[in-house]
Amino acid sequence: MLQEVLQSLPQVLVDGLTLGAVYAVVALGYTMVYGILQLINFAHGEVFMSGAFIGTAFFILIMGMGWAAEIPQFILLIIVLVLTASITGLVGVGLERVAYRPLRNAPRLIPLITAIGISFILQDVVRFIAELFNGNYIVTGPSLFSEQITLKASSISSIFFDARIKTSFLIVLGVAIVLMVALDYFVNKTKWGTAMRAVALDRETASLMSINVNKVISITFFIGSALGGATGVLFAVQYGTIDPYIGFILGLKAFIAAVLGGIGNIRGAMLGGMLLGLMEMFASANLSLLTGGVFGAEYKDVFAFAILILVLIFKPEGLLGKPTAEKV
Amino acid sequence: MTILEVNSLTKQFGGLTANKDITMTVEEGKITAVIGPNGAGKTTFFNMITGVYQPTSGDIKLDGKSIVGLKPDEVAKKGISRTFQNIRLFGEMSVIENVLVGMHTHLKTNLLGILLNLPFTKKEEASAEKEAYRLLEYFELDHLLNEKANNLSYGAQRKLEIARALATKPKLLLLDEPAAGMNPKETRELTEVIKRMGQEFNVTVILIEHDMKLVMEISEHIVVLDHGEKIAEGNPEEIRTNPKVIEAYLGSAAVH
Amino acid sequence: MKAKLASYFSNKWLQVILFSLFIIVTSAALYFSQKSVVSFLLLLSSLLILHYMSLKNVTKWITALGLLFILIPFASSGGPAFQSYMEVATMVGIYISMALGLNIVVGMAGLLDLGFVAFFAVGAYSYSIFATKQASNFMPFGNFPLGGESFWGFLIIGGIMAAIAGVLIGVPVLRVKGDYLAIVTLGFGEIIRIIFNNADRPINITNGAMGIASVTPPEIFGITLSFPNQFYFVTLFILMFTIFAVLRLEHSKLGRSWKAVRENEIAAQAMGIPLVKTKLLAFALGASFSGIMGVVFAAKQAFIDPTSFTLMESFTILVMVVLGGMGSVPGVILGAAVITILNLQVLTELTNWLNQLSLSGALSIPDALSPAKMQKFIFGALLVVFALYRPKGLIPAKNKIFDVKKLKDHRPDHLNNDTEKDSVPIDKVQV
Ligand SMILES: Nc1ncnc2c1ncn2[C@@H]1O[C@H](COP(=O)(O)OP(=O)(O)OP(=O)(O)O)[C@@H](O)[C@H]1O
Numbered sequence A: 001m002l003q004e005v006l007q008s009l010p011q012v013l014v015d016g017l018t019l020g021a022v023y024a025v026v027a028l029g030y031t032m033v034y035g036i037l038q039l040i041n042f043a044h045g046e047v048f049m050s051g052a053f054i055g056t057a058f059f060i061l062i063m064g065m066g067w068a069a070e071i072p073q074f075i076l077l078i079i080v081l082v083l084t085a086s087i088t089g090l091v092g093v094g095l096e097r098v099a100y101r102p103l104r105n106a107p108r109l110i111p112l113i114t115a116i117g118i119s120f121i122l123q124d125v126v127r128f129i130a131e132l133f134n135g136n137y138i139v140t141g142p143s144l145f146s147e148q149i150t151l152k153a154s155s156i157s158s159i160f161f162d163a164r165i166k167t168s169f170l171i172v173l174g175v176a177i178v179l180m181v182a183l184d185y186f187v188n189k190t191k192w193g194t195a196m197r198a199v200a201l202d203r204e205t206a207s208l209m210s211i212n213v214n215k216v217i218s219i220t221f222f223i224g225s226a227l228g229g230a231t232g233v234l235f236a237v238q239y240g241t242i243d244p245y246i247g248f249i250l251g252l253k254a255f256i257a258a259v260l261g262g263i264g265n266i267r268g269a270m271l272g273g274m275l276l277g278l279m280e281m282f283a284s285a286n287l288s289l290l291t292g293g294v295f296g297a298e299y300k301d302v303f304a305f306a307i308l309i310l311v312l313i314f315k316p317e318g319l320l321g322k323p324t325a326e327k328v
Numbered sequence B: 001m002t003i004l005e006v007n008s009l010t011k012q013f014g015g016l017t018a019n020k021d022i023t024m025t026v027e028e029g030k031i032t033a034v035i036g037p038n039g040a041g042k043t044t045f046f047n048m049i050t051g052v053y054q055p056t057s058g059d060i061k062l063d064g065k066s067i068v069g070l071k072p073d074e075v076a077k078k079g080i081s082r083t084f085q086n087i088r089l090f091g092e093m094s095v096i097e098n099v100l101v102g103m104h105t106h107l108k109t110n111l112l113g114i115l116l117n118l119p120f121t122k123k124e125e126a127s128a129e130k131e132a133y134r135l136l137e138y139f140e141l142d143h144l145l146n147e148k149a150n151n152l153s154y155g156a157q158r159k160l161e162i163a164r165a166l167a168t169k170p171k172l173l174l175l176d177e178p179a180a181g182m183n184p185k186e187t188r189e190l191t192e193v194i195k196r197m198g199q200e201f202n203v204t205v206i207l208i209e210h211d212m213k214l215v216m217e218i219s220e221h222i223v224v225l226d227h228g229e230k231i232a233e234g235n236p237e238e239i240r241t242n243p244k245v246i247e248a249y250l251g252s253a254a255v256h
Numbered sequence C: 001m002k003a004k005l006a007s008y009f010s011n012k013w014l015q016v017i018l019f020s021l022f023i024i025v026t027s028a029a030l031y032f033s034q035k036s037v038v039s040f041l042l043l044l045s046s047l048l049i050l051h052y053m054s055l056k057n058v059t060k061w062i063t064a065l066g067l068l069f070i071l072i073p074f075a076s077s078g079g080p081a082f083q084s085y086m087e088v089a090t091m092v093g094i095y096i097s098m099a100l101g102l103n104i105v106v107g108m109a110g111l112l113d114l115g116f117v118a119f120f121a122v123g124a125y126s127y128s129i130f131a132t133k134q135a136s137n138f139m140p141f142g143n144f145p146l147g148g149e150s151f152w153g154f155l156i157i158g159g160i161m162a163a164i165a166g167v168l169i170g171v172p173v174l175r176v177k178g179d180y181l182a183i184v185t186l187g188f189g190e191i192i193r194i195i196f197n198n199a200d201r202p203i204n205i206t207n208g209a210m211g212i213a214s215v216t217p218p219e220i221f222g223i224t225l226s227f228p229n230q231f232y233f234v235t236l237f238i239l240m241f242t243i244f245a246v247l248r249l250e251h252s253k254l255g256r257s258w259k260a261v262r263e264n265e266i267a268a269q270a271m272g273i274p275l276v277k278t279k280l281l282a283f284a285l286g287a288s289f290s291g292i293m294g295v296v297f298a299a300k301q302a303f304i305d306p307t308s309f310t311l312m313e314s315f316t317i318l319v320m321v322v323l324g325g326m327g328s329v330p331g332v333i334l335g336a337a338v339i340t341i342l343n344l345q346v347l348t349e350l351t352n353w354l355n356q357l358s359l360s361g362a363l364s365i366p367d368a369l370s371p372a373k374m375q376k377f378i379f380g381a382l383l384v385v386f387a388l389y390r391p392k393g394l395i396p397a398k399n400k401i402f403d404v405k406k407l408k409d410h411r412p413d414h415l416n417n418d419t420e421k422d423s424v425p426i427d428k429v430q431v
């Protein structure tokens, strides 16, 4: 049995890292907003999904123009990423303005409810637009970076099987890492990043220090949503087919990743995302094997939630978070 | 007779020591005040007694039995009740319902009694309601009984918090800055009420207060905290003239 | 709007006359027409009008019961659409009961539960498994399917099973900070569905995605219940019990402790209320109402599969509670009725109507916009609009009004021979 697990390990690692990178960047959006507003932005998964659709639309649009065929794929990707991220970033800012800001002093239940509502609205608006233009809300984008590479894991040791990867795997992983490094730099080294951390620590004191809290919150939403949208594009490139409902469960899992890493903690979200991706892929490849066929891969979502519950019970502050006591 | 006994109580938040090695006793029936500049650790001290925070080290004994490690609701059942510095009423509930919640532990009815509206449930509820009303009368809040707690004035909210705390029928009542935000007239009235309360409800009061006039007037014993440490203890006269206390207050910005 | 109207006609007798006229006209219209959804809905809405009339609560209750048990079923029976009316009314009853259950959790205790349909599923599967051959796959003894009389016992078993599920979910979850509760319950809702969807291996308990068919119909006094109008009465009885229970709970020691926990956990604890236990009780009780209706649903449909218990169902019930008014029993009843009717009648009718229009070429609506598909958008918009502009819902929750006269009586209780006087009469409970 161990042998079989090992054989599939290279492929599990490759798939797990890809998925983990997606979780990690989406988790950043949750963790940043939570850190600053103590709000679970349920709609973030839908921002990610909108990013996937907007990105795909851009790809189709640009590649439909004859001359665009000359553009190298990589440049094209960068252009689409930037355009999409800007749009979803603005969507995020608008969302905060309309749905969360008026409720900042409301009971905590209320903004959660608007968040769910917004999430539904986004899903349905995207469904509607996709259906209108495409005839079907399940959309398949142009295939990019689709050359297959074989990772010769068996040449390292014969206990491994080879792993097969699409070039897009490297792109997804590479871009995700660049995004994460850039964000880490922004938060820790720039003026606005410092302001952001200050607001997260203590909103009132920060505003007394003449930090424009509303602006900081808007920036947080912009960055979080831009990252989410960009990840949506990467997702579309990697997996090809998208529908308006991909964001919900994926968003939940990204949130789980954020909790796993320590909510409010940016590096924690990255770590949590990667770990969750790897664990999930491992589970879906091996659950059936390990449980003698009782549980199959269809339980992989159950697995993610089980992780969430275990973390909340045994280490509620997450892997990299610090325990806090509520001031009374 | 000693009702509360605190032994080298310490609380640390990460690197910050909010309470350091505090030892003190509270005599039954005497009003004790805990004073000190802002951030001295007074509220933290209350939070440990009521089980909201667990002490880093040290012991707390109520009637000779340790209550460390109990949850806040268990502490409440042992007979310690409190009010909060930042008022924590049940804002959307009515004034009388707030007091009725205070009686929670004394209502013996169960699910079946409630669903079937059994006679003993009805009776118990009716007498609880009357008792709650009497408490409201005592604090002159009876005319507001059906008002939402959120709609009350600041002074009335503070009084309601005390009424609610008394509804639990405590042996020991901790008041965290009961006069904060009250106008002079309200403060005077409150002073009178606190004085009377001890005897009429058979409860020992410990209070945190920045209003020195009130403190000096009603307390029989005063404990002074500064930077988490107990720096003095004694009757009002002793405290008034204690050089350490004067320094703590003048040395800090918080003179009230 | 209706409230204003009612206060305008504050004269009690005028109200009664107008109200009687209204129900006579609508029920006559319903009885004599072949199919008139409008008059059916108007007749139902008479219950809402009744709520706002200035009558004694006892009178209102008696009138409402008369309407529900006699007039509505009778007036609907005039045309061929009888069973479809009864079907809708039954579904309304089922959803109201569930929404009232969720209202305990969300509205009173302030715990956002996004996986509520799981308990409905537990109830539904409890009955379906034992009222079909499914159970013989794993039960070492017994003769399955059980007979239709077992349905009545299963109403209780389903409720208990759901309550147990509620506690099992609650124990790990309710210790964590409130915010995560929403996510965790959502996860659990999905987990339970996934389990039902896959529990056909290694032992076939739920028959997986295929679902369970031919569930034995309930039987009473030798009569087999299989038509919607029969289930209508079953549902109505259970619903009345639910409403009664919820009203009792609301103004009791328990209801107060739930609200206290919702308003301020720390203060509630300081008053001696144990947090986890109190929340668990809310979870378990709310779940049991849902479980009971799950049994009814399974029996009524005679077929269940995991697709009836999706996330969307949980959200639908949440929308009902938010729309009606969190914590408000009459509000939640209204919210559940409105949303169920919207889902079952209005959206489909509207879609048919638009389809006909586009067939006749009068106007063309893209298929993507057809109302039946817009459910998510409508729910989302309702949630956002209500949270932003009317967070207390259509009929906001009210606190019980205490009567000073009754409280002023200072005689100690044991001297009080007249215990009746102390009791809270039903007309003081705000409905
Ligand atoms: N939960 C907590 N986490 C971290 N630090 C805390 C916590 N609670 C209190 N502190 C810190 O402990 C110190 C003492 O606080 P405390 O509230 O006990 O002071 P206090 O004497 O009640 O002051 P005040 O008169 O302003 O009410 C303060 O520095 C405060 O910031």
Ligand SMILES: [Mg+2]
Pocket (backbone or CB within 6 Å): B042, B043, B044, B085
């Ligand atoms: Mg304090």
